[in-house]
Amino acid sequence: MAKVLMKGNEAIGAAAIKAGCKYFFGYPITPQNEIPEYMSKELPKVNGCFVQAESEVAAINMVYGAAGSGARVMTSSSSPGMALKQEGITYIAGAELPCVIVNVMRGGPGLGGIQPAQSDYFQSVKGGGNGDYYMPVYAPASIQETVDLIQEGFDVADQYRTPVMVIADGMIGQMMEPVEFNERTNRELEEKTWATVGTKEERKPNIINSLFLQPEELEDHCHKLEAKYETMRQNECRWEEYNMENAEIVAVAYGTTSRIVKNAIEALKKEGINMGIVRPITVWPFPYHVLANLPESVKHVLTVEMSMGQMVEDVKLGVNGQKPVHFYGRTGGMIPDPEGVIAKVKEILGGDK
Incomplete structure (x- = not known):
């Protein structure tokens, strides 16, 4: 496929749709605004759905709901907006749901500025939300690599039933580079038998949950998650x-x-x-x-x-x-x-x- 000159944020949206993303929930914040703008125009063309939520908190919880149905879903934001999403992200991690989250980073702390930065490293890799959890975090160095890793991220999210984050500083979001969207070899993924898509009275209802009132049960759940994270450490580290x-x-x-x-x-x-x-x-x-x-x-x-x-x-x-x-x-x-x-x-x- 021929290369196309694209702005980084728009390429992120195109890569997500290419990967089968059908739902996007977000809220505007510089310097990632072109992502929701692109998705609002392009998702309806593939029978997808774009919703501008009333806040970042609402957006990440919409992601929780769509992911629970087994759909491929994405949200994006920038640094202060990502801070607001942290509770929802830890819920998604605890409930073992797949999604892709993009952070086009700006300076901080607080509102900071709208120029590029990499000061969300702690927030991204050390767990910005509560509890014992991790998630794969990709840090692309070019728009082409961003496109490739967005597509890879959806597969990784589905394989491990986990949120996946892509962090890109504001330069990647705002600059233009030639990119190509080649056919790629997808991972062999299991059917999403856990998804809440209705029982048709043929099985018991699936329950998606991150609440465990008995400490013994929660400890077992955390051990299960940690085993999954260890598998990721062994198989998904890239450099x-x-x-x-x-x-x-x-x-x-x-x-x-x-x-x-x-x-x-x-x-x-x-x-x-x-x-x-x-x-x-x-x-x-x-x-x-x-x-x-x-x-x-x-x-x-x-x-x-x-x-x-x-x-x-x-x-x-x-x-x-x-x-x-x-x-x-x-x-x-x-x-x-x-x-x-x-x-x-x-x-x-x-x-x-």
Whole structure:
């Protein structure tokens, strides 16, 4: 299929429809507004349904209902809106329902600003809602990868009966890049016999629930969820390694920040400095094992983020004290540039000599 030039937010909507999404419930907030706008126009063309809810809280609970019927459903928002969705997300996780949730991140805390940021890392991967739960969280670095991961996310959600989140900073939502929507190999998925679609008096009613009044039952449920999360850790962790051979320093960065780091890597090569990058594609599950087994040539690890360093603790957990871990970042809507990364690398290596 030929490539099409698309804005990121519109490509997200197109990818969801391509993946079989029939229902979208959302509420406008910058910088993701083009997603609901696109879905409002395009879903009716595939006999789908778009609803602009009265709030983010209402939207996520509509997602809960549609997911309970077994439909493919998506919602999207941006940082403060995602905060309002957290109770609904933990209900969906507890009830084991599949859906895709997109966060086009902006600066914070509070209302913050409308410029790009990556400061929702904690909210996304550490569980913004209550209870013992996780969910797969994808962090694409381009619009093409966003399109691919949205489609993959629907399959993963159905396979594990779990909410799946895709986090993209505002740049991915607002910029334009060529994308293609190729046919892909779908996962073999079981029939949704758990869905609440009516019994036709042929079986007992299905019950979807996250409430367990007996502590023994709730503990068993949490153990069941944890076993599922462990399977995801083993099978669904994704990452990219670039320019790692003979690297003396390795950057860890995700999303569009990783593209900035790659530009710095190419510039540093010309000065005889070899830097590699480990790019988490899933920030949950996080590729701890990759950082635990870095090449012997690596003397330093540098975390680069559009935040005050929220991913640093996961990088340190992976490195486990084997190498010093440093941080360089911009926040509040400010974007790191290759020159800033290069200056930080030279500062680190200069201190090492």
